[in-house]
Amino acid sequence: DAGVTQSPTHLIKTRGQHVTLRCSPISGHKSVSWYQQVLGQGPQFIFQYYEKEERGRGNFPDRFSARQFPNYSSELNVNALLLGDSALYLCASSHRQGYGYTFGSGTRLTVV
């Protein structure tokens, strides 16, 4: 079975640009969450989605948005990129009654 799939694996963007990150959960998992991990720190919660509805939002500005599609895949969008948005973005999926998340391999975003 495929695990959590994220794309792209790496990308470089310029300040002010927009970026879209994608995530496909494990088959049968309906909950997807996004985390940001800045170098040297633990992951920080951004969003959780379940059944296409936002179920949780972390302390991130409105430049960050996400959505979940009918097939339970998800996109994370970040507008007006700042240098501080450079990080590893992790997607995780879980069963409805989560025993914890399975994380994808992440997208490394560099903003220059």
Add this chain to the structure above:
Amino acid sequence: ELKVEQNPLFLSMQEGKNYTIYCNYSTTSDRLYWYRQDPGKSLESLFVLLSNGAVKQEGRLMASLDTKARLSTLHITAAVHDLSATYFCAVGPELDMEYGNKLVFGAGTILRVKS
């Protein structure tokens, strides 16, 4: 607001030695997770601890949970070089249990095992 603190943040060990990483958290929770992360890689799930007194072991790693003390430990026995990585504990709050947990992570412990 749930806070999770790990210590030490950096640990340099000799092969064959034992050591313990500590994870304290600030509010009531009964789900505690340990993850391993290799440089540039994603998070690998090591243990999920679900109740007070829970103890799980895998190879040279053993994790335990004391919900009354709000403390989890990750004990390393007879360390080997392959255990070098960053270890995170994470706590899942009781809210949103039906749909999966929002995880709050500690800052991580960088473990270096020297030959």
